[in-house]
Amino acid sequence: MLWSPARILGEAVLAVTLAGLATGIGAWVDTLDARTVLLAGAMALLAPARHALPATVLILSAPLAGGWSVMASVLLVCAAWSAGRRITEPWRVAAAFGAACVLHTVPGLYHDITSGAAPVLAVTLGWNVVTFLTLAVVPALVGRYRDQRRRLLGALWQNNQQLRREQAMVAREARLLERNRIAHDMHDSLGHQLALISVHAGALQVDPELTGSQREAVRILRGASVTAMAELRAAVGVLHDEAEYREQQNEQQYQGHQSHQGNQGQISYREYGEHREHQGRRRQPVGDGASVPYAPRTTAAIDGLVESSRGAGTAVSLDRSGVRRPLAPAADHEAYRIVQEGLTNAHKHAPGAPIRLALRYEPDSLVVEVTNGPVPGGAPEVPPGISGGQGLKGLHERVGRVGGMVHTGPTEDGGFRIAGMLPYGQESKAGSGAEGRAGHLGGHGAGNGARGAGPYGATSVVPARDVRGQLRPGAVDDGGTVINGADPQREFTAIMSTRKNVAIGCAVTAVVLVAGVIGLGVWGIGVMTEEVKKAEISPSVYEEAKVGDAEADIRARLPEEDSWLTSDLADQGPKLPDGATCRHFTSEDDQGVDFLTVFRFCFQDGKLVSKETYKAT
Secondary structure (H helix, E strand, O other), X not given: OOOOHHHHHHHHHHHHHHHHHHXXXXXXXXXXXXXXXXXXXXXXXXXXXXXXXXHHHHHHHHHHHHHHOOOHHHHHHHHHHHHHHHOOOHHHHHHHHHHHHHHHHHHHHHHHHHOOOHHHHHHHHHHHHHHHHHHHHHHHHHHXXXXXXXXXXXXXXXXXXXXXXXXXXXXXXXXXXXXXHHHHHHHHHHHHHHHHHHHHHHHHHOOOOOOHHHHHXXXXXXXXXXXXXXXXXXXXXXHHHHHHHHHHXXXXXXXXXXXXXXXXXXXXXXXXXXXXXXXXXXEEEOXXXXXXXXXXXXXXXXXXXXXXXXXXXXXXXXXXXXXXXXXXXXXXXXXXXXXXXXXXXXXXXXXXXXEEEEEEEXXXXXXXXXXXXXXXXXXXXXXXXXXXXXXHHHHHHHHHHOOOEEEEEEOOOXXXXXXXXXXXXXXXXXXXXXXXXXXXXXXXXXXXXXXOOEOOEOOOOOHHHOHHHHOOOOOOOOOEEEEEOOOHHHHHHHHHHHHHHHHHHHHHHHHHHHHHHHHHHHHHHHHXXXXXXXXXXXXXXXXXXXXXXXXXXXXXXXXXXXXXHHOOOHHHOOOOOOOOEEEEEEEOOOOXXXXXXXXXXXXXXXXXXEEEEEEEO
16 A cells, blocks of 8 residues: 555654664764664665564564663554554464563673573563563553554444445335336236226227117227237336336446355345235225225135136136135235236237137146147227237246246247246245245246256256255245344454453453563562672671681681672772782661771682772772
């Protein structure tokens, strides 16, 4: 990612500031030598490089802060901040900070070893570790917490935007489903009734018993019905085409914004079917202005369709076979629609032709078949009907949603056949409507063939590939448009869990730091107390010692080990005797004074050869 001008300016100011402070402090404390210039250049280069190479800069800045310059501690803080944000793998974090901690302690330990202060290595080591924890680990944890907080806020914002988009898409999908429902109802119900009116009017128009004025009135009536059908088909086509166009737009928009998994919004076909059934129960006005309950559009209402067609003078036969079994509500409704569409098409395109209707209750499904013969040769010529081309297409879609299939095509004698296969109630729960729309019953047939026709034909199945075997787990009437999105509750729980873990980690680190500092302080106090005991003696011990006394007697009254606190006292006293071994101690009575009283005992050949006392700072 490219840096903004403000970011570039900030990094440049930081690099120049670190280099300038290192140079200025070095020149003020000591002299402006090559070592100071080298340190300033290293800090100027490492400061901006910490973004690209966080682990490397952290490891290189640790020894600088540990021994070379106090200003390098600022670079160590910046490097640790960037490393905490940018190094994500646990093993890399452990390796980088472990190596940096080791290198941070090396300069101090080396100084103690070379200066003769080896006994205080443990104190130096502890102090350097605490310093590293303060200058590196704490900034790294704070940087990691702030970066995670920023990422979580960004994820919440993106999730909110995604939910808003999906909510708008669900609302649009609901409107599209309602438009489709209205279009299908207009086509199936009103179109069917207009087709019957047109058939009746066409039959009356060619009746030889009518007078000229009556025939003209019937012609006007049929023309009005045909015009109404044309306008209805146009309205249905507009609704259907716009719904398809918007559905494609929604799909493309959703595919462009999809970034999570899960189910956020669903408009199920079951709800859609229940709404249609509710609409089917409304009261419908009839010819005399009265109002009667609209019959449920199920297989039980097929007899009414047959009687209505017979009333128009069409020969319709109805054959039921097999043991009747219950269908799912949506499948029962689509069985009625198959019969209604078949009768409507027969009235429009083959008026006067006989119609055969069959309901066969097979072991695994209900087969609904509507077949009309060719137009009789001696039948009067009737003007052709209006077709919008939406009936059969919508029938394929709706039957596919409930887990069934439809086959349409001409017969050998010149007629036309519509056959549908619908699953029963129990078996219908084994399939998903959403999957049915995706063609889970098989590939789509070409032309006007079966939806999902397999190698065994459009409407026939073998036992190994019956409807139950082809359906997948789920309910066939529980499909619909599914919007995949992130589960808000799950994401909220994950976010809160992450924040809780970060807070716990910071708290544990703080407790460890405090406990470490306290423990190190207690340990340091104990070490210093022990060193003071080894460095001090009573003035009476010095006064009682006489030159020439046995070395063993004198050493018995002195501490067994020397203290590092007295390691530099030899340089402040008189010259040491040649070949003698000397020990230095301070007086116990020197509490609160600005100088130390030093007692020196020098031994040679097993005797005390010299004792001196002097003042030291």
